[in-house]
Amino acid sequence: MTDISEPDLVRGEKRALRRVFVTGGSGFVGSHLIRELRAQGSEVVALARSEAASRIAASAGAAVHTGDLTSIYSLSRGMAGCDTVFHAGAYLPDWNKKEAFDVNVVGSRNVVEAALRAGVERIVYVSGIGVMIGSGPVRNVDESVPRGRPVGVLAASRIQSEREMQNANRDNLNTVIVRFPYVWGPRKHPYPGTQGRDSERSISLDRRGASQYLDSSHRQRDRWLDPSGKKRSAGRNLLFHGRRASGAATVL
Template identity: 35%
Template sequence: MKVFITGGTGFVGSAVVQELVANGFEVVGLARSETSAQKLISWGAQPVRGSLTSLSTLATAAAQADAIIHLGFNNDFRHFFQAGAMDRRAIETMGRAISGTNKPLVVTYGTTGIRKHVETEHEVADTGLLKWLTPRKSEIVARQLMAQNINAFVVRLSPAVHGAGDKGFTRTVIERAKKATVLSTLA
């Protein structure tokens, strides 16, 4: 089975790529740079050069795959609304490419902002005030594809993941906390 993955060299994506390859899947990963392409090759995956804005590349790779996993997202918080629009277009493009097939398209969405209660698959995560504050509409777009009879799925991820090799938000917070001087008094 051939799986096309975006975000395959990211923290979560690298684990997914390596797990898929170890279990005999043929993996094709989107690579924005030569460094990313070489990482994919070293894990036994085949790179396809492009980015989330390379819509024709996304459409072709999705159409040629048996399954698609979308983990990619541009986490440039200076341009977060543009990143959200880029994500939406990428998901829509891959969805259109597999329309009329039963190929699965797995889309991830973070759970940041979901705090009041446990949400189930029957609730849309992007509601209330959060709907207006977050530009990331991955789950909404996937649900729109589902309504068009496209075999899309949503996997909700933790707001932050952390482990060996982490270079993201959690590691940054931990490193800052280690450097901070904390004064405590005993009462």
């Protein structure tokens, strides 16, 4: 089990997360996060804007707060009594610039304002490594390294969202940005926006670490590139049905 209690930035000590608020709790990262937080004894409140999202967040162990990222008032009510916010909610498809801006940039701005009103101590913002595209080799990167080019709708909106979070950092509110590479595992849909279209679609790895996208009958739909950039044949597939797999990626 991964310990995700927060380190104290001054004393270098870990502090328990007593009560936290999670956006994006019905998503892949968010639902796993809720389970891990609950396993470590934290009380979790999750934002949900639909009945389906509410069911997922509740099944992961969170108390559900109905609302969305557009309402500062609703967000601040959900954050009441929370010491930490994990902001994992986002518009992930790469094709609607306006919606990406409204959800990712304005939504992040609203999360900051709501956190200030609710007296939250820290926001952990879930971003992605795509914000560094075009910046050169990404090794030991921190906030002092300039971001890359805004390639695509998602990366462009996340670059702006990161700026919102950095600008919000102050004495009474600490902001942390986490940049994930591509992550996958149980319940992961390989393409944003496929949720609900085919609940049995899944990712598989062959013995060489190449990945491919399978439909419910385990037929290959799209073949992905392995780390060397070469297309690979299917080989023996290891489907992600709740167990850890070996390969070039970390499985949640």
